[in-house]
Amino acid sequence: MAETENPLATEAVVIPVVLGVIGVVGVVGNGLVILVIARSKDMRTVTNIYVVNMAVTDLAYLVFSVPPAAIVFAASEWPLGEALCKGMHYLGRVTLQASCLTLTAMSIDRFCAIVLPFRTISFRRTRVAIIISTCIWISSLLISIPVALRFKTFQVPITNQTLCREIWETLTAQKSYFVYIFCITYLVPVFISAVCGSLIVRQLIRSSKLPRSNLDRHERKMRRVTAMVLGVTVLFALLWLPTHAINLWRVMNPFVPGMIQIYRVKMVFTCLAFANSALNPFVYTFFGENFKVGLRRLFPWCCRRTMGASPQSSTRKSSLSHRKLSVQLSNKSVHCHRSGPVDKDRRQDFVVEIREDSHHTPSPMTDPHDQTNVLTDLCSCHQILNICKKDKPLSSIV
The missing domain is CATH 1.20.1070.10 (Rhodopsin 7-helix transmembrane proteins)
Known part of the structure; x- marks a missing residue:
């Protein structure tokens, strides 16, 4: 059987x-x-x-x-x-x-x-x-x-x-x-x-x-x-x-x-x-x-064509001249400025400082990457759009 x-x-x-x-x-x-x-x-x-x-x-x-x-x-x-x-x-x-x-x-x-x-x-x-x-x-x-x-x-x-x-x-x-x-x-x-x-x-x-x-x-x-x-x-x-x-x-x-x-x-x-x-x-x-x-x-040798332009060209397109933005919002003062000298071959990120009073001594936040995050979130919020509208697009990390 x-x-x-x-x-x-x-x-x-x-x-x-x-x-x-x-x-x-x-x-x-x-x-x-x-x-x-x-x-x-x-x-x-x-x-x-x-x-x-x-x-x-x-x-x-x-x-x-x-x-x-x-x-x-x-x-x-x-x-x-x-x-x-x-x-x-x-x-x-x-x-x-x-x-x-x-x-x-x-x-x-x-x-x-x-x-x-x-x-x-x-x-x-x-x-x-x-x-x-x-x-x-x-x-x-x-x-x-x-x-x-x-x-x-x-x-x-x-x-x-x-x-x-x-x-x-x-x-x-x-x-x-x-x-x-x-x-x-x-x-x-x-x-x-x-x-x-x-x-x-x-x-x-x-x-x-x-x-x-x-x-x-x-x-x-x-x-x-x-x-x-x-x-x-x-x-x-x-x-x-x-x-x-x-x-x-x-x-x-x-x-x-x-x-x-x-x-x-x-x-x-x-x-x-x-x-x-x-x-x-x-x-x-x-x-x-x-x-x-x-x-x-x-992997620059395999991703150059499939993913678009090189990182350097992308960085040059988003590079900005040195700028500072400072404005009083309610009881907080928001200050945006570059984290270092302008370099066309290296990505530049903006730093944000949040101060309780604009008359006080600036106290930068501790982590520069967190500062960039704060800038990202603040500038994306409708409450601060009017603050940033006169500046060019800010290069930052989301």
Whole structure:
């Protein structure tokens, strides 16, 4: 009597190959994002600190989650033992949780920069962003502890397969945990990001109705950074929704018999979820002009034609003569001036000084990159457009 053919034989080959491609693209892409920001001092801004943290979480998630998933799809069982069963799933959940929290932090940061620029001047600093990123990792390590406790290996008596699954005493406990995971790794981050995004869009629409100034170029840079954060959020929401939906449906309907079609659909949804971490670097590069410049610096021999002009020509086009801008706004005095002597071959950034009283001695802010961020946010806010409208577009980092 002939043996029954495996109905998932094709998927056992195709899905691991697809996951392998996703993993390689994601690791290389996120690695380049980290390298570009690390090598460029002018890119170490508040938003880019969160971008680096996001790239680290995506890279770690692909490293810890793609290989186990590919092995399970290929072998239809878990051959790596219980220690790796606990460890790999725990680290995968830690990096996923850190990615969700970082996404939330990025959205809140953009909200503060555009909607509440003056109230959050002292808060939006690279030092604060690094502290928040560290807290994100610590909280993710603690929140994901139940994963390490619940994942175990066991053998299926009929097929003699070794599986790695979460073991629960009661069905109610399992349902509660899946709802909890859905809330903290999807619903809450997406909700907060959606609220921040809607308020940001409303603010940008309001500012676009104001009289136009010479800050068009600067505003485009600010809008591109905001579009980058919103793009990452939308991509996360779309690609992770199917996986959460099918997981919740399965746990809420435990007595529905498993079917080959459902398993195939889950394979596709799993690939979409992993693809989110691999596609984020493309979003950074598409919307972030500074990432394109950074890539040209790293690979001038291959990016010169595909990404436009060289960094030097871009810098010369945006170079300005030495200018100073000082104006009294409410009880604060805003002073904009260059950070150093004018040099046509080197990018020049403006420094902002915020003083409580114009009669007091100037007290520059501590971090020059934070100063440039403040300038970016202040000049993009409708409350200061009239201040900057007589000056040429200011070259600054978003």
